[in-house]
Each structure stands twice: as C-alpha cells, then as structure tokens.
Amino acid sequence: MDKRQMSTKENTLDQSRLVESMKRHPVVWFFGITLSFTWIYELLIFGILKLPMYYLVPGGYGPTLTAIFLTIMTSGRTGIRNIAQRCLYWRTGWRWYLVVFGSLPALMLLCILLIPAAKAALQMPTYTAALTYIPLFILTLLLFGPLAEEVGWRGFALPLLQQRYGPLVGTVILGGFWGMWHLPLFLFVPGYNGAGADIxxxxxxxxxxVIFCIPLAILFTWVFNGTRGSLLMVIILHTVNNTSPVWLFLGSVPKSIGDGILKYLFTIGLALLAVLLLLMTRGRLRYKRSL
Incomplete structure (x- = not known):
C-alpha cells in the first residue's frame, strides 16, 4: 500500500470516527457548533466591524444550518425528509391555531390592561396598520428568528433532549441554551432588549x-408536542412572539413602560402560564415517545 492509499484510508477512518461521535453525542455537537458559529459571526460583525443590525441574518441561521448539517451527517435523506415534512405539517386542529396566534398577544394585552399608564396610552391598530403587519410577519418568519432557529431548537435538539431527560428538564436545558445563544447581541448591540451601556x-x-426564555420554551414544547411535532406551528408561534405582542400593542405604549414594568409583568405572566401548563399535563407537556 503506497502513501496515497494510506492517507486516503486514514482520512476515511477519521471521517468515520467523526460521524460516529456525532451519532453518539448529537446534542453536544449541536449546541457546540450552533453557539460557536453564531457567537464568532456576531463578534466579528457587531463587536469588531460595528456593522448595522440587518447583518444579523446569516448568524441567526446558526441553529437551523447546524441541524441540517448534523442530520445529513447522521441520518441522510431520511432525516432531511422528516424535517421537511414537519415544517409543512399543518393539520393540527383549529384549537392549536388559536393558541399559536392568540396566546401571547392575549397575555401581552392582559399585562397592558393591568398597568393604568399603559392602558391609557393603548390604541388598537387601524385597518391599514393590520395590513402592514402581514408583510412584517412574513419577513420576520423568513429572516429574523423563526425559520432560522426552530429547525434547530425544536426540530433537532428538543426531541433528543426529551428522550434523554424528559420534557421538563429537557425543555429547561433547551431554554437556557436558547437564551445564552443571544449573548453577543447584549454585549455588542446598544440597547438590545433593554440592555444599558455598562457591562x-x-x-x-x-x-x-435567559430567565424569560425558559417559560417561553415550556410553551413552545407544549405546542410542539401537542401538534405531533409540527415545526410549522412552532415557527409560526415564534413569529407571533417576535412581532404581534410588540408591534400591535406596544407601539402606542411609552417606551419607558414597555422596557420597564410591562416587560417584567409579561415575564411573570409567562411564568405563571408555564406553571399552569405543567400542572395541566402533570409535567409531561403532552410528550409522547414517538415524537
């Protein structure tokens, strides 16, 4: 055997070991690649080059791109086909559509009504504003979070975490990493999500x-499990979270209230909703091993 053949054989063995490691520890690989890819990209774009926020999009696709890569490496076409089918699965029943489109806006509206100053400033959207929301919704779904993340968080990581740790512990782990994944934005983007100027x-x-992401992840897990693993429904829910509660209701509420008491009240309301879901499902969040 000549040196070229030996080198080819060694490379094949190395690739085989790499794939075997991905199969044995898919969640570790997923979180490692996802955080590394996004953190390095956002450090470069926002921390070093100081570019505008619209450069966020490529880095935001870290979870989905990582999930697709690992699925190809470990499951091939069968795994990719499964992801595609779940992204298109819409026959979940009309009640789940009410939950997905209405739960978070209703919770936000309730929180606003509990604050006299916010309630006094609240103005419901006009017909024209409502029509403007449609392209905003589509743009957000495609570019700013939902599609870029959910194939990874709920499509790849959540089923594996639930199988190993159960629905509650698995969701808490996922929620923690989901929140931590946003770290560079707090460090390098001025005023991101209410962050001040000092460290x-x-x-x-x-x-x-990060605390906010954990009860939100519990809601997402409940919807994902209840809709038999529909990625489409959690992608829509993520889009609603990123758009309608803020855009429909906070636009007329003073920023000081929105970034202050209203944000904390909404987090508390979300935590109470998460506790209610856990009590209703005895901690199972409608999880079935077949998901």
Missing amino acids: GSKLLAFFLF
Whole structure:
C-alpha cells in the first residue's frame, strides 16, 4: 500500500470516527457548533466591524444550518425528509391555531390592561396598520428568528433532549441554551432588549432574558408536542412572539413602560402560564415517545 492509499484510508477512518461521535453525542455537537458559529459571526460583525443590525441574518441561521448539517451527517435523506415534512405539517386542529396566534398577544394585552399608564396610552391598530403587519410577519418568519432557529431548537435538539431527560428538564436545558445563544447581541448591540451601556446592565438584561426564555420554551414544547411535532406551528408561534405582542400593542405604549414594568409583568405572566401548563399535563407537556 503506497502513501496515497494510506492517507486516503486514514482520512476515511477519521471521517468515520467523526460521524460516529456525532451519532453518539448529537446534542453536544449541536449546541457546540450552533453557539460557536453564531457567537464568532456576531463578534466579528457587531463587536469588531460595528456593522448595522440587518447583518444579523446569516448568524441567526446558526441553529437551523447546524441541524441540517448534523442530520445529513447522521441520518441522510431520511432525516432531511422528516424535517421537511414537519415544517409543512399543518393539520393540527383549529384549537392549536388559536393558541399559536392568540396566546401571547392575549397575555401581552392582559399585562397592558393591568398597568393604568399603559392602558391609557393603548390604541388598537387601524385597518391599514393590520395590513402592514402581514408583510412584517412574513419577513420576520423568513429572516429574523423563526425559520432560522426552530429547525434547530425544536426540530433537532428538543426531541433528543426529551428522550434523554424528559420534557421538563429537557425543555429547561433547551431554554437556557436558547437564551445564552443571544449573548453577543447584549454585549455588542446598544440597547438590545433593554440592555444599558455598562457591562453590568448588559449582563443583567441578558440574565433576565435567559430567565424569560425558559417559560417561553415550556410553551413552545407544549405546542410542539401537542401538534405531533409540527415545526410549522412552532415557527409560526415564534413569529407571533417576535412581532404581534410588540408591534400591535406596544407601539402606542411609552417606551419607558414597555422596557420597564410591562416587560417584567409579561415575564411573570409567562411564568405563571408555564406553571399552569405543567400542572395541566402533570409535567409531561403532552410528550409522547414517538415524537
């Protein structure tokens, strides 16, 4: 056997070991690649080059791109076909559509009504504004979070975490990583999600955001399990979270209220909703091993 053949054989063995490692530890690989890809990209774009926010899109696709890569490496066409089918699965029943489109806006509206100053400033959207929301919804779905993330978070990581740790612990782990994945934005984007200018206020805002992500992840898990693993429904729910509660109701509420008491009240309301879902499902969040 000549040196070229030996080198080819060694490369084949290395690739085989790599794929075997991905099969044995898919969640570790997923979180490792996802965080590395997005953090390095956002450090370069926002921390070093100081570019505008619309450069966020490629880095935001870290979870979905990682999930597709690992699925190809470990499951091939069968795994990709499964992801595609779940992204298109819409026959979940009309009640789930009410939950997906209405739960978070209703919770936000309730929180606004509990604050006298916010309630006084609230103005419901006009017909023209409602029509404007449609292209905003589509743009957000495609570019700013939902499609870029959910194939990874709920499509790849959540089923594996639920199988190993159960629905509650698995969701808490996922929610923590989901929140931590946003760290560079708090550090390098001025005012991101209420972060101040000094490092202390940035880290505090980041910590509160991670806490917020955990009950939100519980809601997402409940919807994902209840709709038999429909990625389409959690993608839509993610889009609603990113658009309608803020755009429909906060536009007329003073920013000081929105970034202050209203944000904390909404987090508390979301936590109470998560507790209610856990009590209703005895901690199972409608999980079935077949998902």
